[in-house]
Amino acid sequence: MSQPFQTPIEYLKGVGLARAEVLKKELQIFTFDDLLKHFPYKYIDRTRYYKIRDIQPDMPHVQVVARLLSKEIVGEKHTKRLVAKAKDDTGIIELVWFQGIKWVEKTLMPGKAYILFGKPGFFNGSPQMAHPEMDLWGSANQQQRGALTLQPAYSSTKKLEQFTLDSKGLQKLIAGLLDQYAREIQENLPAYLLNRFKLIGRANAYRNIHFPNDAAQLNEATHRLKFEELFFLQLKLLKNKLSNNAKFKGNVFGTVGPYFNDFYHSKLPFPLTGAQKRVLKEIRTDTQRGVQMNRLLQGDVGSGKTVVALMSMLIAIDNGFQTCIMAPTEILANQHFQTISSLVGDGFVEIALLTGSVPAKKRRVIHEKLEDGSLKILVGTHALIEDKVQYQNLGLVVIDEQHRFGVEQRAKLWRKNVVPPHVLVMTATPIPRTLAMTLYGDLDVSVIDELPAGRKPIETLHYYENQRLRMFGFMKQEIAKGRQVYVVYPLINESEKLDLKNLMDGIEIMSREFPLPQFRISVVHGKMAAADKEFEMQRFIKGETQIMVATTVIEVGVNVPNASVMIIENAERFGLSQLHQLRGRVGRGAEQSYCILMTGPKLSNDGRIRINTMVKTNNGFEIAEIDMQLRGPGNIEGTQQSGVLDLKVANLATDQELLVLVRKCAEAILEKDPQLAHPENQLLNQNFQSKNEGLSWDKIS
Template structure:
């Protein structure tokens, strides 16, 4: 095993210095072991042939033909120069064409010799041809296996003969010489329980399969192993945090919680909210550090659950903090929580980048004395000048917007780390929650408060804009309000602004004063101007809010019934779902209008169709995962957790569940994997951890 892991790829026969350098830069293949982990992305069944007369049934698909070369000729001049060969089988004739490498290929094309041809047929009028086919003398074909592995390559690799076929030759050569060199690292009981083939067999058959069943067994084994170690690391980290990090003990519910719950709670909690509050309460009274993720769709009532959790802390003599990613969201939380707690003697304060220096001084003094019970703010909470008297609980809203290092600073705000409640309104597919938050306990609010009506989502092309304007006028006549959101072009704030202002001018012409009042909000405005415009809309003084995505989260105007999203194709699914959640917060029927241009990519169509067909955030998240992949969804700051060459979190959820169960079984018997029979497991965990960031103290 050490030989495979430590030997540079140059030492494999047929590679050498130049190819080795290319494999390293183009495919991240440094050692022999990396080549074994460079897996095929598909397989071709080399036992299936079609006749030339059947080609109309296979247009655009790769096919395999068996026949002879009738004649070869060079045609054209300059850039149009090409090599053309007539190829025939018992059913017809087709042209084979090469635009590059003609001299080298011409010498191989012996008329009358039986060849196998592989490539994609294309029709030109009534004639068919295959450009740049793979062509092999049939006497060589007899030596090949039934399935051929197909590998990703690049233009630079291909120029040096490392196209798919070239890489296949290298992996075949290496896989054929590894007998006895690949150690088994999974315990015998895991292999038996999950019917896994050996590690050595898996690495051989994934590159050199005899039949489809070989591929399936090999892929399952390797995916299982990748996901097993991912989950084992997360569960080990969770156990270590629980053991090492003692938490503050909130022994009683306290008078504030009891008074608020019995007399001032604005509405009956849903069963899901009650269940989550109990889960949090159970954590807080244990005396171990709480690290909990609270998932809930837009409007499910996460803020109220967070408030009840903070009341537990206050009732036990601790302060709480709530950190939000934007000033608008922080202000919204402050307004909501301050209003809810007004009947109680609880001091709630707000700290953002806009808080004046004179106000900060007073706030900091009150905070250190313990006179402020709940501090709500943005990144400003992380500043070294912010010191608490006794911080016991931190709530992080929309946590994926905060970097790892930023969140880690919260741990230093008290002698022991405060309890952490991480909230997200962006539904996370189960596979991602088990992976990126596998070391957290997860609570899900999976029902909406009673009375919330589903939002009707409709798609309109630009040519139907007048119909949309009619809907706006109709809703305004009923006393409702409208959001119109323009996309954020991150590369250019100027472009954002121009795009927004053109839309604003167009809306102003179609909805003129004094019959209609329009607010505008964008990222270049001063915070106080943004707050004023938001306040005007919230009070109902303006009918239409034209904005960029600054209103994606936190804005709560129950009277707003229509969300119009311009250039929908430029938004991700998660963002579209968040924006839709800004309406439907009152008792009235609400609409989300998706506006797009006439031409939509396949991905754009899929996003629009998904939004129109469902309001279920978790279903939307699953589609988003399929489209974008886990790295994009969770953010670059967490991409280091993944070490997957073959497993796919979008499609391998079942394998992930099995792997997590297996990891739990191991740790139930051997919590620190110290038993001699788990020695190889322990070594592999250490090896993998060397290449990953240390997040043992980050929520």
């Protein structure tokens, strides 16, 4: 944006120091540009006029043409108010003001016709309107707004309203800003893009998003600004990817040797799916190019991501490098360690586990083996990034559920080797394509979209509270077959605010319904000590207990092939993504598995959509798309990276087609002109540089 728009907001006519302070504090509006980008959150149709007799108390707002009959200040001190009456050919409406009484009273002219606009109410059965907006019928004010059939509504706060900066006050400031500086709004897209995509000019877009004459103008303006916002975001991500490729050289994994081949031919317990083979080929290609790999591996729960990660690590080891896999929790790190150890067997490759629970003596041995290069695979939590953990030659880093780590935490792993290691990021949280293109737009994306052979889809059922006995009966049937059951609750202890089944009540109910010695129950929740949690987990894993009552601490990292039933209490209280993760704890063996969603009788609309979605599909990507529609893109499992989704106009949930379009457009431009040096791209380069001043994207992987 041009220079005038960087001006501090206090210098705008009508603002001043006091109003500037409240704008900064309440709305983070510091400059003219910030105010320009404080877009309306809705538009009120001002084309319709109501008769007074047609006014209903539940209407959000009405517009009436009526002649002012009288005005009168009534009451004293704290009860003082201005009361006026206006009449049309169908009835009389009372108008009331509690603030600015003297000023309003001077401006009112009985006998004149006014346009009245505001929220209606009723007092003693008669229509009333408090603090209406008023324009003289046929006045310059009305004519100026006459074409403005869509009235912008701006978000405000109580504090702002004390400074007369309600929606109307903000509208006046923005109108003044545009009147004075609209001609200074500079174009930032080249003519060839404007023509190709039929986009209106930037200055017009800002005028028309604030003050559209009609719906067509508003749509044109919104489309133009969404295009611009998404285009520069994708350009930033793609340029960053090119820059990383140029800046960060990568170790070349030139051979596939005995570790990989022995494992593939002698130890792999099942044939790889076509999707696993495809992803391994993509990783193999990446690691041969001499450029640091940054690849996101998406795969549903149970799709075989860990095997792909292990085989990638074996390629690194074949080429003389060490590897590590970092997980966000001890439970998940333990799970990876046990899975990899059981897959490779004893004596095949040196592997160790490093978490906060590992004793100091064992840690020292791990540190020594890392430094002398004999330890080839290190599995752990954020303990892997501690300064004292030094590798001899780290070649590949696998980061699981990476959205749970901060950018700086991940970057510390980069610094563990002179040549930055290749990075493979894994997630079992399916991410909608559009969100992946934005959150991870500077990574290459691989998807495992097949389940291993022999896996049966999990059958999902919805039971209401009055079907609890039926649910108990089903549990007993499955346990009688030798199977095990998870029962998950949202809370540990009772909450006064939320009427939820809780874990402690659940244990009591389960103990009564499933008594000793015939049945045995494990209990796991986040408030337990790590050793107690592990003890209870192991009892369940070994089959010593048939039922595990738990909170969502078991969402990731628990692999018990014999568990065939997942019961989720108060399922309507969970997000779709979490429900899908929990369901993924079963269905890991060859037997048919089930997920039972228990809910109360009354479901909100969103709750019903979530439950129906779970019953209808096992496809994590389909579920993620619906989740994004319900919750918005910034909330999905905390995946938002700071600054990446700071979108003012565009919405990833509803603007998916546009995002795909602008991504392809940005890719095509950078393919022909990676430095944006061609004359026709000078404008793009200039705006790209100004948008990215002060941002460091080179450490986001």
